[in-house]
Amino acid sequence: xxxxxxxxxxxxxxxxxxxxxxxxxxNKTSFRTKELNKFSDYVIKLNKSIDKISLKNxxxxxxxxxxxxxxKNGTIExxxxxxxxxxxxxxxxxxxxxxxxxxLSNDANCAAVGEMMYGNAKSLNDFIVITxxxxxxxxxxxxxxxxxxxxxxxxxxxxxxxxxxxRYTGLDVQGGLEAYVSATGIKRTxxxxxxxxxxxxxxxxxxxxxxxxEDITKAAEKNDFIAIKAYEYTGKILxxxxxxFVSFSQPEAIILTGGLVHSGKWILEPTKKSFENNLxxxxxxxxxxxxxxxxxxxxxILGSAALVWKxx
Amino acid sequence: xxxxxxxxxxxxxxxxxxxxxxxxxxNKTSFRTKELNKFSDYVIKLNKSIDKISLKNxxxxxxxxxxxxxxKNGTIExxxxxxxxxxxxxxxxxxxxxxxxxxLSNDANCAAVGEMMYGNAKSLNDFIVITxxxxxxxxxxxxxxxxxxxxxxxxxxxxxxxxxxxRYTGLDVQGGLEAYVSATGIKRTxxxxxxxxxxxxxxxxxxxxxxxxEDITKAAEKNDFIAIKAYEYTGKILxxxxxxFVSFSQPEAIILTGGLVHSGKWILEPTKKSFENNLxxxxxxxxxxxxxxxxxxxxxILGSAALVWKxx
Numbered sequence: 001x002x003x004x005x006x007x008x009x010x011x012x013x014x015x016x017x018x019x020x021x022x023x024x025x026x027n028k029t030s031f032r033t034k035e036l037n038k039f040s041d042y043v044i045k046l047n048k049s050i051d052k053i054s055l056k057n058x059x060x061x062x063x064x065x066x067x068x069x070x071x072k073n074g075t076i077e078x079x080x081x082x083x084x085x086x087x088x089x090x091x092x093x094x095x096x097x098x099x100x101x102x103x104l105s106n107d108a109n110c111a112a113v114g115e116m117m118y119g120n121a122k123s124l125n126d127f128i129v130i131t132x133x134x135x136x137x138x139x140x141x142x143x144x145x146x147x148x149x150x151x152x153x154x155x156x157x158x159x160x161x162x163x164x165x166x167r168y169t170g171l172d173v174q175g176g177l178e179a180y181v182s183a184t185g186i187k188r189t190x191x192x193x194x195x196x197x198x199x200x201x202x203x204x205x206x207x208x209x210x211x212x213x214e215d216i217t218k219a220a221e222k223n224d225f226i227a228i229k230a231y232e233y234t235g236k237i238l239x240x241x242x243x244x245f246v247s248f249s250q251p252e253a254i255i256l257t258g259g260l261v262h263s264g265k266w267i268l269e270p271t272k273k274s275f276e277n278n279l280x281x282x283x284x285x286x287x288x289x290x291x292x293x294x295x296x297x298x299x300x301i302l303g304s305a306a307l308v309w310k311x312x
Numbered sequence: 313x314x315x316x317x318x319x320x321x322x323x324x325x326x327x328x329x330x331x332x333x334x335x336x337x338x339n340k341t342s343f344r345t346k347e348l349n350k351f352s353d354y355v356i357k358l359n360k361s362i363d364k365i366s367l368k369n370x371x372x373x374x375x376x377x378x379x380x381x382x383x384k385n386g387t388i389e390x391x392x393x394x395x396x397x398x399x400x401x402x403x404x405x406x407x408x409x410x411x412x413x414x415x416l417s418n419d420a421n422c423a424a425v426g427e428m429m430y431g432n433a434k435s436l437n438d439f440i441v442i443t444x445x446x447x448x449x450x451x452x453x454x455x456x457x458x459x460x461x462x463x464x465x466x467x468x469x470x471x472x473x474x475x476x477x478x479r480y481t482g483l484d485v486q487g488g489l490e491a492y493v494s495a496t497g498i499k500r501t502x503x504x505x506x507x508x509x510x511x512x513x514x515x516x517x518x519x520x521x522x523x524x525x526e527d528i529t530k531a532a533e534k535n536d537f538i539a540i541k542a543y544e545y546t547g548k549i550l551x552x553x554x555x556x557f558v559s560f561s562q563p564e565a566i567i568l569t570g571g572l573v574h575s576g577k578w579i580l581e582p583t584k585k586s587f588e589n590n591l592x593x594x595x596x597x598x599x600x601x602x603x604x605x606x607x608x609x610x611x612x613i614l615g616s617a618a619l620v621w622k623x624x
């Protein structure tokens with residue numbers, strides 16, 4: 001059996017795992033990303049964490065890293081959610097400590113590779129993964145290969161622009177998809193629905209900062225008008241956007257993953273309905289909307305480790 | 313030197329050429345596609361035309377065909393602009409007469425492969441070709457390979473939907489890009505500008521059916537207000553759409569080709585301006601807008617022939 005290290009660099013938590021080629025995470029650790037003020041200290045901590053989870057008698061085939069704003073050249077560029085600014089030479093710095101091959105890609109690209117190796121895209125050559133977390137990330141696979149683009153910044157579909165929509169994203173882009181479709185997006189939509197309707201709702205007593213995704217699902221299950229409207233609105237926009245993505249790469253499946261998908265039918269039903277309504281005739285019945293096959297299984301670590309098997 | 317046959321099946325004309333591997337069309341013929349009422353007769357005519365242009369002592373490596381609505385499986389499916397309906401088994405039928413390998417792809421995909429072999433995409437692994445003819449076609453290359461999708465219907469960006477726009481396409485899709493950006497689209501925009509403004513214009517004396525692309529360029533050069541407004545409007549929409557396409561596949565270049573591009577600066581300047589204005593910060597300065605390197609050089613025949621070199 002071969003083994004790889006999978007690392008997921010998130011704005012809050014950095015996760016490190018030792019993963020076998022058949023997709024089992026057999027040892028893992030994590031630390032708070034923002035603990036380290038200097039990037040060079042972060043790299044040292046990362047190296048120590050890799051040592052900590054490595055096991056005697058187990059050789060590592062390589063290290064796979066998923067991170068926001070990762071380029072094709074081993075760098076992380078001006079990440080909005082990390083402490084450090086500018087162009088961070090992550091792979092180069094880590095190579096000062098480590099001899100194994102190191103691969104870096106966008107975190108949503110890692111999610112796509114993870115689905116291809118271990119999840120619901122095992123037999124697929126053409127698919128798209130949409131991660132619905134704090135923002136909206138995406139990984140696109142065409143001809144069995146990641147669509148990374150000229151220098152690694154392809155598949156930024158959270159910034160895909162809905163020209164008729166007015167919300168601003170974190171990058172100050174007006175009408176960016178993730179301003180509507182993400183954990184943050186649906187919270188904004190709850191606010192919008194509170195502005196639009198006069199109906200009673202549990203959300204009239206909850207502030208924006210105290211509002212969590214699970215609350216919206218619970219409220220919808222109790223038939224809360226505002227919660228149901230928010231899911232319908234979010235699903236309608238997501239379905240329209242996904243139908244446009246199909247005219248780009250004609251995937252066999254679109255796999256949805258991340259916190260917002262935990263609401264199940266509340267988000268999936270309006271999304272599928274809107275998707276089918278907007279799909280062109282010659283695509284109908286050919287594109288499946290699926291959820292991740294990796295939920296609650298160290299998916300981010302598995303996806304990063306899968307980058308190693310895809311590249312060596 | 314190796315040789316291939318390149319065939320371009322258009323709604324009006326079918327072109328057949330004998331092409332050398334270095335990109336010279338050394339013999340060619342054509343006939344009117346709608347001459348043949350029965351599809352089986354069309355295939356016979358196609359085979360005779362291939363015989364007609366073939367030369368003694370020259371072996372053919374293969375036959376490449378570009379056609380609208382071509383699938384990955386050698387069929388043309390419910391083509392809007394051809395006489396015959398349903399699923400047409402073009403490759404299978406042609407194989408009854410011909411022994412060489414036969415490759416079929418969407419006509420805009422052939423344009424992309426042609427640019428890669430002989431045009432302005434020679435050194436590029438990630439680019440998009442947009443063909444601005446009667447409709448809007450597109451060919452996408454990622455990782456040096458055509459993005460064809462699950463069964464060949466990827467890259468249908470003419471049907472990419474502008475949700476805030478109201479025009480109907482030939483497929484009755486509201487807001488489809490080609491309803492705005494194509495030879496037909498800009499004619500519709502001339503009508504729209506005549507409805508919107510009261511200014512004098514040469515177009516107040518020309519009917520829709522008598523209006524041709526060259527007239528719009530000539531009028532713009534004479535400072536016709538309606539013509540200039542029409543180019544500005546078309547370029548603005550095209551630039552916005554192209555900037556969205558970048559967040560999908562991050563091409564190194566987008567190559568524009570087809571009749572509408574013959575107007576030169578009139579369409580290119582507003583397109584580039586709108587493109588740069590809408591591009592996300594991390595893409596700026598990284599994506600070139602180019603015109604075809606194959607104009608007036610039997611480009612459709614060359615593109616179809618290039619399909620052979622890409623596949624054998």
